[in-house]
Amino acid sequence: xxxxxxxxxxxxxxxxxxxxxxxxxxxxxxxxxxxxxxxxxxxxxxxxxxxxxxxxxxxxxxxxxxxxxxxxxxxxxxxxxxxxxxxxxxxxxxxxxxxxxxxxxxxxxxxxxxxxxxxxxxxxxxxxxxxxxxxxxxxxxxxxxxxxxxxxxxxxxxxxxxxxxxxxxxxxxxxxxxxxxxxx
Numbered sequence: 001x002x003x004x005x006x007x008x009x010x011x012x013x014x015x016x017x018x019x020x021x022x023x024x025x026x027x028x029x030x031x032x033x034x035x036x037x038x039x040x041x042x043x044x045x046x047x048x049x050x051x052x053x054x055x056x057x058x059x060x061x062x063x064x065x066x067x068x069x070x071x072x073x074x075x076x077x078x079x080x081x082x083x084x085x086x087x088x089x090x091x092x093x094x095x096x097x098x099x100x101x102x103x104x105x106x107x108x109x110x111x112x113x114x115x116x117x118x119x120x121x122x123x124x125x126x127x128x129x130x131x132x133x134x135x136x137x138x139x140x141x142x143x144x145x146x147x148x149x150x151x152x153x154x155x156x157x158x159x160x161x162x163x164x165x166x167x168x169x170x171x172x173x174x175x176x177x178x179x180x181x182x183x184x
């Protein structure tokens with residue numbers, strides 16, 4: 001039995017969940033509404049403020065989806081109550097970030113600035129304090145969308161292993177390599 005799949009999901013105050021046609025789970029909460037399509041073999045049982053995910057058989061396919069959909073539904077519940085947040089740092093001389101609404105303007109050492117449009121579901125804030133690296137803070141209720149956008153921004157200039165320059169997540173460790181002098 002899946003250890004993740006058999007855990008129950010307790011709904012916090014103010015969160016409602018409904019299973020609609022074609023097994024689409026809709027979660028509404030104080031921060032918004034999210035939907036997730038669930039495989040037709042997986043059953044979602046809602047009793048009072050408890051959600052359980054059940055599978056029909058012990059086939060490998062069903063076991064795999066059991067834990068997956070339980071985790072996805074739990075992420076929806078967490079997103080509509082607390083929301084998610086990702087912070088990125090720009091490490092490098094002359095690297096800058098600015099935003100106007102959901103348009104992100106990045107100077108990452110290329111010959112031109114990069115204009116990046118953030119989806120309207122996410123909120124972006126940039127900050128640059130003296131003596132500290134420029135920061136980009138992304139906030140939203142959809143964990144998958146937030147991670148995807150953060151990964152795309154990071155992919156514009158990945159951190160390199162020699163000097164550590166690039167766009168990195170806050171707290172991310174970059175394995176450093178020794179330069180040419182190590183060969184002697």
